Amino acid sequence: MIHSHPVRVYYEDTDLAGIVYYANYLKFIERGRSEWIAVLGVDQMEVRARLGVVFAVRRVEADYLRPARFGDDLVVTTRLAAVTGARILLEQDVLRGAELLFAAQVTLVCLGDEGAAARVPAEIRQKMSAGLHQAAVFPGADVRLDTSLDADVLAFPLKHR
Amino acid sequence: MIHSHPVRVYYEDTDLAGIVYYANYLKFIERGRSEWIAVLGVDQMEVRARLGVVFAVRRVEADYLRPARFGDDLVVTTRLAAVTGARILLEQDVLRGAELLFAAQVTLVCLGDEGAAARVPAEIRQKMSAGLHQAAVFPGADVRLDTSLDADVLAFPLKHR
Amino acid sequence: MIHSHPVRVYYEDTDLAGIVYYANYLKFIERGRSEWIAVLGVDQMEVRARLGVVFAVRRVEADYLRPARFGDDLVVTTRLAAVTGARILLEQDVLRGAELLFAAQVTLVCLGDEGAAARVPAEIRQKMSAGLHQAAVFPGADVRLDTSLDADVLAFPLKHR
Amino acid sequence: MIHSHPVRVYYEDTDLAGIVYYANYLKFIERGRSEWIAVLGVDQMEVRARLGVVFAVRRVEADYLRPARFGDDLVVTTRLAAVTGARILLEQDVLRGAELLFAAQVTLVCLGDEGAAARVPAEIRQKMSAGLHQAAVFPGADVRLDTSLDADVLAFPLKHR
Numbered sequence: 001m002i003h004s005h006p007v008r009v010y011y012e013d014t015d016l017a018g019i020v021y022y023a024n025y026l027k028f029i030e031r032g033r034s035e036w037i038a039v040l041g042v043d044q045m046e047v048r049a050r051l052g053v054v055f056a057v058r059r060v061e062a063d064y065l066r067p068a069r070f071g072d073d074l075v076v077t078t079r080l081a082a083v084t085g086a087r088i089l090l091e092q093d094v095l096r097g098a099e100l101l102f103a104a105q106v107t108l109v110c111l112g113d114e115g116a117a118a119r120v121p122a123e124i125r126q127k128m129s130a131g132l133h134q135a136a137v138f139p140g141a142d143v144r145l146d147t148s149l150d151a152d153v154l155a156f157p158l159k160h161r
Numbered sequence: 162m163i164h165s166h167p168v169r170v171y172y173e174d175t176d177l178a179g180i181v182y183y184a185n186y187l188k189f190i191e192r193g194r195s196e197w198i199a200v201l202g203v204d205q206m207e208v209r210a211r212l213g214v215v216f217a218v219r220r221v222e223a224d225y226l227r228p229a230r231f232g233d234d235l236v237v238t239t240r241l242a243a244v245t246g247a248r249i250l251l252e253q254d255v256l257r258g259a260e261l262l263f264a265a266q267v268t269l270v271c272l273g274d275e276g277a278a279a280r281v282p283a284e285i286r287q288k289m290s291a292g293l294h295q296a297a298v299f300p301g302a303d304v305r306l307d308t309s310l311d312a313d314v315l316a317f318p319l320k321h322r
Numbered sequence: 323m324i325h326s327h328p329v330r331v332y333y334e335d336t337d338l339a340g341i342v343y344y345a346n347y348l349k350f351i352e353r354g355r356s357e358w359i360a361v362l363g364v365d366q367m368e369v370r371a372r373l374g375v376v377f378a379v380r381r382v383e384a385d386y387l388r389p390a391r392f393g394d395d396l397v398v399t400t401r402l403a404a405v406t407g408a409r410i411l412l413e414q415d416v417l418r419g420a421e422l423l424f425a426a427q428v429t430l431v432c433l434g435d436e437g438a439a440a441r442v443p444a445e446i447r448q449k450m451s452a453g454l455h456q457a458a459v460f461p462g463a464d465v466r467l468d469t470s471l472d473a474d475v476l477a478f479p480l481k482h483r
Numbered sequence: 484m485i486h487s488h489p490v491r492v493y494y495e496d497t498d499l500a501g502i503v504y505y506a507n508y509l510k511f512i513e514r515g516r517s518e519w520i521a522v523l524g525v526d527q528m529e530v531r532a533r534l535g536v537v538f539a540v541r542r543v544e545a546d547y548l549r550p551a552r553f554g555d556d557l558v559v560t561t562r563l564a565a566v567t568g569a570r571i572l573l574e575q576d577v578l579r580g581a582e583l584l585f586a587a588q589v590t591l592v593c594l595g596d597e598g599a600a601a602r603v604p605a606e607i608r609q610k611m612s613a614g615l616h617q618a619a620v621f622p623g624a625d626v627r628l629d630t631s632l633d634a635d636v637l638a639f640p641l642k643h644r
Binding site for chain 1: 541
Binding site for chain 2: 339344345346348349352376378379380381382383384385386389437
């Protein structure tokens with residue numbers, strides 16, 4: 001499954017170069033992640049209260065390919081690449097139509113009450129995994145799909161490519 | 162007492178018009194308030210833990226007079242105008258040298274555990290009042306000083322001018 | 323006419339108090355203004371290029387009534403209150419359902435090439451005025467409508483109430 | 484040379500998790516870059532006007548190691564790792580005392596008038612290179628210094644490690 005979330009560029013997003021300020025792409029993809037996880041049926045606040053875990057960004061690799069501008073209608077795509085132990089690897093892009101403007105790999109880590117890494121709870125793995133397998137069934141929808149993930153995604157070691 | 166806090170303008174602060182985005186002046190003056198209250202010896206986090214109160218912005222009146230630009234060295238000034246009941250009225254300006262760029266009146270309200278308005282704790286009133294009377298002793302330092310505040314500032318009804 | 327624009331609250335909007343950071347309401351209402359002016363058929367970039375004018379925020383009066391929180395679905399409403407000379411007065415609210423969270427009066431000023439105040443171009447006055455009269459025809463839609471604006475809104479002196 | 488720039492954490496920087504929002508570290512390191520380049524004697528606005536080039540972020544690799552919190556006094560360090568062709572590779576960290584909170588590798592690209600990649604102008608290479616060689620002379624100052632850069636840094640192909 002590739003989740004899509006629309007974002008329009010407003011004044012607040014731009015800088016004096018007339019383009020979207022580079023930090024703001026991280027806001028855009030965080031909006032995309034929030035919508036993606038909600039679509040999976042995960043309520044972050046409820047998970048924190050009931051399961052005692054939160055998800056934090058551990059690493060971001062981001063390529064800035066083309067600038068976005070005021071008034072642009074963008075789409076943030078979010079695709080789960082792997083879930084392993086305490087980590088979740090996402091691929092998130094920002095597009096303007098067919099143009100790829102920004103591409104990121106985001107590693108989330110599941111944290112328990114004390115802030116220590118904690119295994120991703122089974123129910124969340126299942127919800128995420130369901131979305132992942134759905135993608136595997138329709139690989140044509142995602143040209144970047146790594147088919148090696150099909151076999152045993154949950155045990156797949158997280159690697160930053 | 163007029164508290165001064167320096168702010169330099171970075172890319173993050175600007176928008177495509179090449180000037181500081183209007184919402185960011187509220188960030189600048191919030192930095193000024195945080196520094197001002199620290200100078201008075203008030204630790205916001207400690208106050209929340211020990212006295213169970215927080216301060217929230219209730220109202221802002223802001224005039225945008227001249228634009229600030231990338232690289233500008235600005236000064237945020239903060240002056241207590243009145244403390245009354247649950248409210249604190251501040252006058253906060255942003256200047257570039259002698260040029261006044263932005264002028265705001267900010268009303269803070271003291272909130273208790275349940276989010277209801279609560280009387281400003283006596284120890285905080287005293288710390289703020291000490292700073293206020295200090296200003297009254299040297300009125301030449303602040304041409305906008307309202308001398309009617311000298312007599313009984315803590316009972317002075319908060320008015321938005 | 324009252325223009326409505328939906329806003330969802332994301333992590334980026336919150337602060338450590340667990341609520342929307344006060345400066346971010348100015349971002350929300352700026353999004354509302356950008357959408358409102360687009361609905362009126364005004365392209366800000368095209369206007370700048372062809373007519374040589376831009377609109378800048380000159381004054382904001384903002385009341386913070388109730389906090390918004392992560393995940394809230396908000397609505398920004400924008401209503402033109404007056405156009406006079408170089409100035410445009412808007413009333414903008416942020417609501418969560420029927421709850422009014424934030425209410426602002428925003429004064430825009432039309433600026434010419436040199437940054438000096440310039441009369442709002444006739445074509446823009448007409449587009450805005452059309453929207454305003456539309457509101458006057460259906461006053462039931464806006465309980466705050468000031469009927470004194472009906473007669474001669476374009477000559478109505480701008481006053482900050 | 485390792486350039487250091489102090490940053491204090493304010494409300495605007497935090498989110499509802501009570502820590503600095505992840506996108507804001509990119510603001511912190513951009514402030515550090517702006518100060519670093521100014522220390523080298525490069526005026527970004529002047530360079531744009533006179534040489535017709537700007538620097539844009541092309542890639543960021545960022546590790547979030549420990550959270551920063553309200554009131555923290557942080558230091559942003561900036562170290563030039565390589566200049567090659569149109570690219571500049573920087574290593575930028577955010578520390579709280581001796582604690583490393585955030586570590587990034589940032590690739591800048593030099594862009595000409597049309598937005599196409601352009602060779603970094605010689606005078607800027609020299610200013611940056613002077614700073615770089617200074618680091619090489621005192622390698623003890625930077626435990627991460629890559630000595631392979633000494634020989635011919637300006638021809639060294641940029642690699643993302």
